[in-house]
Structures are given as C-alpha cells and as structure tokens.
Amino acid sequence: MSDKEPLFSAKNRKLLTNPLGSDNPITIQVLGICSALAVTAKLEPAVVMTISVMAVLALANVIVSLLRNTIPSRIRIIVQLVIVAALVILVDQILKAYAYDVSKQLSVFVGLIITNCIIMGRLEAFALGNRPWPAFLDGIGNAAGYGIILVIVAFFRELLGSGSLYGFQVIPQSFYDMGYQNNGLMILPPMALVTVGIIIWVQRSRNKALIES
Amino acid sequence: MNTQSNTYTFLYAAIMVVIVAAVLSFTSLSLKGRQNMNKEIEKKQNILKAVNVASTPANAVELFDKYIVEAIIVNSEGEVKSNDKAETFKVDLKNENKKELSQRNLPVFIFNDTKVGEKLIIPVRGKGMWGPIWGFISMEPDRKTIYGATFDHQGETPGLGAEISKADFQKPFTGKQIFDDSNVFTSLKLEKGTASNNPHAFDAVSGGTVTSKGLEAMLQDNLSSYEKFLKSSK
Numbered sequence: 001m002s003d004k005e006p007l008f009s010a011k012n013r014k015l016l017t018n019p020l021g022s023d024n025p026i027t028i029q030v031l032g033i034c035s036a037l038a039v040t041a042k043l044e045p046a047v048v049m050t051i052s053v054m055a056v057l058a059l060a061n062v063i064v065s066l067l068r069n070t071i072p073s074r075i076r077i078i079v080q081l082v083i084v085a086a087l088v089i090l091v092d093q094i095l096k097a098y099a100y101d102v103s104k105q106l107s108v109f110v111g112l113i114i115t116n117c118i119i120m121g122r123l124e125a126f127a128l129g130n131r132p133w134p135a136f137l138d139g140i141g142n143a144a145g146y147g148i149i150l151v152i153v154a155f156f157r158e159l160l161g162s163g164s165l166y167g168f169q170v171i172p173q174s175f176y177d178m179g180y181q182n183n184g185l186m187i188l189p190p191m192a193l194v195t196v197g198i199i200i201w202v203q204r205s206r207n208k209a210l211i212e213s
Numbered sequence: 214m215n216t217q218s219n220t221y222t223f224l225y226a227a228i229m230v231v232i233v234a235a236v237l238s239f240t241s242l243s244l245k246g247r248q249n250m251n252k253e254i255e256k257k258q259n260i261l262k263a264v265n266v267a268s269t270p271a272n273a274v275e276l277f278d279k280y281i282v283e284a285i286i287v288n289s290e291g292e293v294k295s296n297d298k299a300e301t302f303k304v305d306l307k308n309e310n311k312k313e314l315s316q317r318n319l320p321v322f323i324f325n326d327t328k329v330g331e332k333l334i335i336p337v338r339g340k341g342m343w344g345p346i347w348g349f350i351s352m353e354p355d356r357k358t359i360y361g362a363t364f365d366h367q368g369e370t371p372g373l374g375a376e377i378s379k380a381d382f383q384k385p386f387t388g389k390q391i392f393d394d395s396n397v398f399t400s401l402k403l404e405k406g407t408a409s410n411n412p413h414a415f416d417a418v419s420g421g422t423v424t425s426k427g428l429e430a431m432l433q434d435n436l437s438s439y440e441k442f443l444k445s446s447k
Contacts, residue, residue: 041372072222079229086233090240097244100251100270162372187372188420 007133015137019145025118026149027200028210032118036150037192039109043166046154048102049109050147054140056087057119061139063087064127071128080123081114088113118146153195161186256302262363263349264324264332281334283323289314291442306338306347306435314438321442324351332360335439339431342423343368346377346431350386356443357396362386364428374424386415391436391443398440403429 005012025031039049063083064071071079092110095103113119122142127135158164160183163171171180185191204210215221254270257277261268268276284301286294295301295318304320322334331354338347348364362383369375376382386401390412393399399413403425408414417425 039371041370045371070216070225072216072225074217075222075226078226082229082233086237089237093237093240093244093248096251097247100255158372184419 012134012137015134016141016144019138019141020148021145021203022207022210024145024149024203025121025142026146026196027203029118029121031121032116032146033193033196035109035112035116036146036153036196037189038112040150040154040157040192040195041161041187043151043154043158045109046150047147047166049112050143050150052091052109053113053116053119053146054143055091056084056113057122057143058136058139059087060084060119060123061127061135062132064123065130065132065135068128068130076128077120077124080120084119084123085114118142149196149199152199153192156195157186157191161191259363259365260322260334260336260349263334263351263361264326264329265361266326280324280326281322282325285321285323286318287321287439287442288319289317289438289441291445294318306336307345310338310434317438319438319442321439322349330354335436337431337435339427339434341366341369341377341427342374342421343370346424346427348431350432350436352443357390357392359386359389359391366424369421369424372420374418374421376418376421377424377428382416382418385409389413389415391432396444398437400433400436401429 019025022028026033026036035049039045060080060083064080067079088110092103122138126138130138155165158166159170163169163176163182171182251270254273257273258268258270260281261273261276264280266276266280281298283296284298285296286301286304288294301320301322304318306320309317309319320336322336324332324334333352333354333356335350335352336347337350338345340346344367346364346366346369348362350362351360352358353360364377364383366375366378369377385408389401391398391400393413402411402414403417404411404414405417408416415429
C-alpha cells in the first residue's frame with residue numbers, strides 16, 4: 001500500500017461497507033451471537049451496546065495495529081485481551097463519572113464487550129496485519145454491521161414483545177382493548193436466535209452468492 | 214531485535230501490564246470523587262422516589278434535605294442507636310447484612326411533608342440473578358402498609374429481571390401489607406399474575422423468575438429485622 005493512497009479510496013470504503021451486508025459479522029461470519037441474544041429485548045440497550053462496541057473496537061484495532069510489529073506472536077492473544085479489557089474499563093469508568101445514567105444501562109454489557117468474539121476476531125484477522133487507518137475503518141465498519149443486526153432484532157422484539165419502541169408505547173391502547181396481547185415469547189432469549197435466523201434466511205435468499213455449497 | 218525470544222516476550226508482557234495498570238489506576242483515582250458523588254445523589258434520588266417525590270440529579274440534594282427531616286439507626290430490638298442523619302445515610306447494607314441480626318445497624322429515614330404527612334423509609338438489599346439488587350420501601354404511619362417502593366439492580370437482564378426498576382413493577386406495591394390481620398409479620402410473597410387481589414403478595418416479572426425470587430427473599434430478610442421496631446411504636 002502506498003503512502004499516497006487517499007483516505008477514502010475504493011478499498012478503504014469497502015472496509016466500511018462490506019461488514020454491513022455481504023461480510024456481516026453476525027449473519028455471515030456468525031460471530032457475536034451471544035450478545036445479540038442478551039441485549040436485544042429492548043431497542044435502547046441495543047443502541048447503547050452498538051455505540052460502546054464501536055468505540056472499543058475502533059480504538060483496540062488502532063492500538064493493536066500500531067503495536068503490530070512489536071507484539072510477540074506467542075502472547076498476541078493475551079496482549080489483545082489486555083488492550084480490550086483496559087479499554088472497556090476506561091470507557092466504563094468515564095461513563096460512571098460523566099454520564100452516570102448511561103453507565104447504569106451499560107452495566108451488564110460491559111462484560112459482554114470483553115467476551116465479544118467480533119472484537120477478538122477483527123484484532124486477530126485484520127489489525128495485526130494492517131496499518132492504523134484501515135484498521136480504524138475496519139473497526140467502525142464491523143461494529144456498525146454488528147449494530148445493524150442488533151437494532152433490527154431489537155426493533156421486532158420490543159415491538160412485538162412489549163408493544164413499545166425505544167421505551168415509547170407505539171401499539172395504541174385500543175388494540176389491547178380489542179384483545180391484542182403482547183407476545184411474551186419475543187422477550188425471551190430463544191426468540192432472538194429465531195429472529196437472527198430469519199434475517200440470515202432472508203439475506204441468503206436475496207443474495208445467492210452467500211450460500212455455501 | 215528478535216521479537217520471538219523468551220526474554221523479549223517476558224519483558225513485553227511485564228511492561229504492558231505495568232503501563233495498563235498505571236493508566237487504569239490513574240483514571241480510577243482521578244474519577245473516584247465524581248463517581249462517589251453520583252452514587253450519593255442516586256441514593257438520595259432513590260430514597261425520595263420511594264415516597265413518590267420526583268427529583269433530578271441537580272435538585273436531589275436540596276429536596277433530600279428538605280423532606281427527609283430525620284434519619285435514625287435502630288437495632289433489631291427496635292431501640293434507637295443513633296439519630297445522626299449523615300451517619301445513617303452512610304450505613305452500608307452490604308456490610309450490615311453480613312452481621313448477626315443483633316449486631317446490625319438498621320437505618321430508617323423519616324420523611325415529612327405537610328401534604329402527605331409522615332412516612333418511614335426502610336432500605337433493603339439482596340441478591341438478584343447476576344448481582345446485587347436493592348431498594349427502599351416507604352411505610353404509612355400505621356407501620357404495616359406500604360406507601361411506595363423503589364428497586365434497582367446492578368446488572369439484571371434488560372427486559373427481564375431489570376424490569377424491577379420500572380414504575381410498572383413498583384406501583385402495585387402501594388397499599389400492600391407486611392403484617393396480617395392478627396399482626397403477624399408476613400412480608401410479601403411472590404405470585405404469578407394473581408397478586409393484585411392479595412395484600413400480602415406481589416407479581417413476578419415474566420422471564421425474570423430468579424430476580425423475582427431474589428426480591429422476595431430480600432424483602433423477607435430485611436423487613437423482618439425491623440419487625441420489633443415497626444411493632445414497638447404503634
């Protein structure tokens with residue numbers, strides 16, 4: 001790669017856009033499923049989780065990329081893990097001091113960010129072999145691809161399971177008076193898996209190139 | 214330099230750990246003050262919420278000083294051990310709940326407002342599914358009827374166990390009784406969907422059974438230690 005390559009060359013743009021569709025971390029690489037099940041009962045935590053993962057993944061990618069020539073390969077996983085854990089703790093501490101309400105929503109997800117396989121996957125597969133700027137774009141792109149699926153799943157689960165969106169009641173009371181009931185099954189974790197499955201099905205039936213032979 | 218040698222690997226790991234530890238402890242130390250202040254304000258807001266007084270982080274301290282006229286520490290025999298407001302506020306239930314019942318410091322906050330009259334506020338703390346849960350129960354002057362309740366948690370699952378911190382879950386606690394007709398302590402029992410007709414029970418959160426059971430145990434453990442105090446001055 002030459003130094004004069006423009007910041008948003010076609011190759012760099014692909015780093016941002018591919019993870020949104022044809023190389024999506026959840027639906028194509030099937031990573032990060034566990035947190036997708038846990039945080040998608042409501043739209044709000046799904047959005048907060050997306051933003052946090054984006055911050056942590058982009059920063060971790062840049063740091064690992066900067067250090068890539070110095071990291072001894074035998075302990076590279078430990079080094080990556082320490083960097084991710086430190087970043088997550090930093091983000092959590094800063095939120096607790098300056099955005100206390102948000103930090104309370106994050107509580108349980110902080111741990112989930114550390115165990116998120118997408119983060120380790122990107123550090124291992126991309127940041128260790130690329131320069132900081134592409135690594136940054138790759139981090140943002142993958143976190144966004146992850147976030148899109150989270151938000152789609154949370155949208156259906158919250159709408160059908162609680163009748164609300166982002167905490168606001170959207171299904172009018174008159175529906176309930178006529179006998180409509182919230183589908184309690186939707187807020188249970190198994191339905192997140194089913195919803196992700198449906199998204200994978202729809203995506204592959206529209207784009208046959210994604211179907212493995 | 215050979216980045217694969219043992220010496221390099223050891224040195225690399227050691228230096229990395231020291232740098233990360235330094236950065237984290239520096240951040241933690243420099244933010245501690247603000248974090249503690251946020252926690253105190255949140256506790257004051259929660260105490261006010263138990264008596265249905267809405268507050269914001271900005272006015273919580275002022276409202277707390279205005280409405281909470283007194284705060285006392287009692288023991289399990291119902292005797293008052295201290296009536297220092299600041300000291301009562303500092304009592305940490307996490308430590309108290311580990312002690313023998315007779316050794317526990319039991320805080321009681323006394324709320325007074327000309328419109329709604331005097332209420333007692335009792336803090337509770339217990340175990341949820343993933344971590345601690347806690348809350349405040351406010352009592353009518355008859356000392357057996359619940360006037361309001363607020364619960365919070367550290368890391369219960371959003372949409373499931375975390376629902377205990379929502380108003381929809383907390384509102385039905387108003388009017389519940391923790392003593393039965395013959396004045397025997399009953400606490401509140403967990404029921405699935407039928408609690409609205411039972412003054413001694415509350416509804417479980419669907420999908421949050423472990424948290425609901427933890428809440429039941431928390432009420433039983435904490436409120437029972439106040440039994441003599443609540444009975445003594447009726």
